[in-house]
Amino acid sequence: MMGLKFRGEVPFKQVYINPLIRAAEGKKMSKSSGNVIDPLTVIDEYGADTLRVTLASLTIQGNYICLSEERIKGFRNFSNKIWNVSRFSIMNLKNFDIDKIEIEKLKMNLVDKWIVSKLNKTIKKSTEYLNEYKYGEAAKTIYEFAWNEFCDWYIEFSKPKLYQEKDTIEKRTSQYILWFVLESTLRLLHPFMPFITEEIWQKLPHKGESIMVSPWPEYKKEHEDKDAENKMEKIMSIIKAIRNIKSDMNIPYSKKIDLYLNINEKDKLKLIKENTYYIEAMIKTKSLKIGMGIKKPEYSATGVLEGIEIFIPLKNIINISEEIARLERK
Numbered sequence: 001m002m003g004l005k006f007r008g009e010v011p012f013k014q015v016y017i018n019p020l021i022r023a024a025e026g027k028k029m030s031k032s033s034g035n036v037i038d039p040l041t042v043i044d045e046y047g048a049d050t051l052r053v054t055l056a057s058l059t060i061q062g063n064y065i066c067l068s069e070e071r072i073k074g075f076r077n078f079s080n081k082i083w084n085v086s087r088f089s090i091m092n093l094k095n096f097d098i099d100k101i102e103i104e105k106l107k108m109n110l111v112d113k114w115i116v117s118k119l120n121k122t123i124k125k126s127t128e129y130l131n132e133y134k135y136g137e138a139a140k141t142i143y144e145f146a147w148n149e150f151c152d153w154y155i156e157f158s159k160p161k162l163y164q165e166k167d168t169i170e171k172r173t174s175q176y177i178l179w180f181v182l183e184s185t186l187r188l189l190h191p192f193m194p195f196i197t198e199e200i201w202q203k204l205p206h207k208g209e210s211i212m213v214s215p216w217p218e219y220k221k222e223h224e225d226k227d228a229e230n231k232m233e234k235i236m237s238i239i240k241a242i243r244n245i246k247s248d249m250n251i252p253y254s255k256k257i258d259l260y261l262n263i264n265e266k267d268k269l270k271l272i273k274e275n276t277y278y279i280e281a282m283i284k285t286k287s288l289k290i291g292m293g294i295k296k297p298e299y300s301a302t303g304v305l306e307g308i309e310i311f312i313p314l315k316n317i318i319n320i321s322e323e324i325a326r327l328e329r330k
Contacts, residue, residue: 016133019059024068037067046076049193053078056192057139078147079196082189085151086200089182092162096175098205106173110275113228115154118145119181120223126188127219142188150181153236160281179205184217234268235275238310239282241303245312249301256286260311262294268307 003011022028023035030036042051054075058065108116122145129138161174183204190197190211201211208214242259251257259279263269272279273290280288296302296311303310 014133019063019065021055021065021067024066024070026064026066037069037072042069042072046072047079047195049196050076050079052194053139053143053189053192056135057143059136059139078143079193081147081151082193083196083200085155086182086186086203088155089178090200090203093175093179093205095167096172096179096205098176098179098207101172101176103176105169106176107169108173108177109170110228110231111154111157111278112173112177113225114232115150115177115181116223117225117229118149119184119217120219123184123188123217124219127216130191139192142185142192146185146189150185154178154181157278157281160277187211187214187217190214231271231275234271235278237305238272238308239279241305241310242279242283242312245301245303245310249312249314249318251312251317254284255317256284257317258297258313259283259285259288260294260297260300260313261288261290262296262309262311263290263292263307264309265307266292272308 003009020028023033023037025035027033027035039051050072054067054072055065057075058067058071122141126138126141129135129141155178158174158178161170162178164171183201183206186197186201186204190201194212198211201214206214238261245251246253246255246257261272263272269290269292276288276290279285294309294311296309297313299315300311300313302312
């Protein structure tokens with residue numbers, strides 16, 4: 001009103017109102033209630049970046065922020081995850097020179113195309129959210145990509161090629177995609193986690209003096225690959241189902257298994273046969289048999305997906321009589 005009266009114009013065209021921060025149960029923080037979370041104490045214990053990304057992720061328009069130490073710990077774990085994956089990446093980017101990479105000669109495989117496409121989607125969604133001042137949605141979008149798709153899946157898929165001793169085109173491609181996705185992810189995370197991203201970025205091959213003045217990642221239509229996303233979704237669903245079976249049957253993660261996949265659809269059979277590498281990279285197998293009309297072996301644990309049956313023979317893997325007794329006790 002004062003701006004209109006004396007200057008004849010609106011002083012601020014856009015105003016962002018920060019939500020009130022309350023205790024975990026939604027009550028107002030107060031010393032008498034003993035539910036105050038001191039930001040200085042949190043920063044000392046968990047770091048400034050952890051507090052910053054926690055508050056940003058919990059900022060939903062129209063809602064209070066209900067803050068708890070458990071949520072802060074969760075984002076501390078995320079910070080540690082980013083740090084450890086970055087350390088792994090830096091170790092595997094030795095002798096990698098971005099200036100010598102000829103992108104047109106790289107040989108991207110299915111998982112490379114998938115992660116670049118998922119990164120591209122993340123860039124698009126997070127940029128749209130930030131333009132709409134939806135900081136919580138933007139932070140969560142980047143968090144989910146970084147943790148679930150990049151750290152949990154792509155890193156594991158890429159290890160066999162990164163560990164190759166020879167300098168092959170496949171290894172150089174994996175190094176480039178690893179660098180490209182990590183460097184782009186750091187730039188996406190930088191507004192939410194400025195200190196850790198700057199420190200990591202400085203250790204990576206980079207151009208410019210600081211991540212702070214690096215350009216925001218751009219969405220590129222040509223990086224979209226829905227076919228790669230759909231194919232990887234099917235492969236990952238099989239891997240998840242196998243892991244669930246192993247967990248249900250108390251089969252140790254390190255224990256190698258015989259694995260049978262009975263696939264009733266020709267398209268899926270072709271896809272899985274062409275990409276057994278990814279299943280073997282994530283599941284420790286002694287043998288892997290894939291086909292149509294495969295019969296269930298005796299004493300096998302079973303899982304069913306759409307058009308796919310999974311069989312894991314349990315003989316010599318677990319004590320079957322003890323497992324029967326355990327299940328009966330349940």
